[in-house]
Amino acid sequence: MFSPEGPSLRELCVQALTSVERGYDLLAPKFDHTPFRTPADILDVTVAELAGRGPFGRGVDVCCGTGAGLAVLERLSPGGVTGVDFSAGMLAQAKAAHPAATLVRADARKLPFAGEFDLAVTFGAMGHFLPSERPALFAGVHRALRPGGLFAFPIGTPPPITSPAHWVLLGFDTAMRLRNAVIRPPFVMYYRTTPLDAVTNDLRAAGFTVDRTPLTALGRRRDGTARCELLLARKPS
Ligand SMILES: C[S@@+](CC[C@H](N)C(=O)[O-])C[C@H]1O[C@@H](n2cnc3c(N)ncnc32)[C@H](O)[C@@H]1O
Secondary structure: OOOOOOOOHHHHHHHHOOOHHHHHHHHHHHHHHOOOOOOHHHHHHHHHHHHOOOOOOEEEEEOOOOOHHHHHHHHHOOOEEEEEEOOHHHHHHHHHHOOOOEEEEOOHHHOOOOOOEEEEEEOOOHHHOOHHHHHHHHHHHHHHEEEEEEEEEEEEOOOOOOOHHHHHHHHHHHHHHHHHHHOOOOOOOOOOOOOHHHHHHHHHHOOOEEEEEEOHHHOEOOOOOEOEEEEEEEOOO
């Protein structure tokens, strides 16, 4: 699962026993050698989908980590690129990889922007937000965008109950719930709390008009449906 440069199992366990913020601070130097960094094929397909919907001026990557989404914005947003994350360790790695980007340390549930961006993206972070936290997250992104701005992010479609992936994700979420029942602070990371319809409804409630496009280049399930979709939430002009 991990390359030799990645974290050991012991390091991962120590990280998961701290808070989300501290866990990522510890993981940051090795994060790019884990499968948690959004892979290049997802980033490339997202760029391909968004390129025809531009041009975008300024872009922001919410929960930027070490900068996977900053690389996307650098290809789409010639007016400047901003990354926001609450882990200082992850931001330090992002700065080293993307020296031209503006990096802001902030909690994504309280984004400190208003009417500044034409494009917002987020990758691999939605599972860190409880359903009850999504309204604050989406309201902050809505506020950060200019009228007509776009908030785009890929999201996995649920694997069928008969597939091994369903049981792996269920097992992971169950382990995290047990961990969070007995250890403080919690480490919020769940795979099954972001169903497409619920996320779409929360985006609409925040004031976005929402479209979805299947990312079939990332693979299809046995029934032919895409494994991943791109959510396209537009702030009305
Ligand atoms: C799995 S990593 C994804 C990083 C990067 N977007 C990528 O796709 O490779 C999740 C990131 O979300 C950040 N994060 C989680 N909860 C956050 C919050 N409430 N506010 C800001 N950043 C948060 C973490 O610090 C971490 O860098």
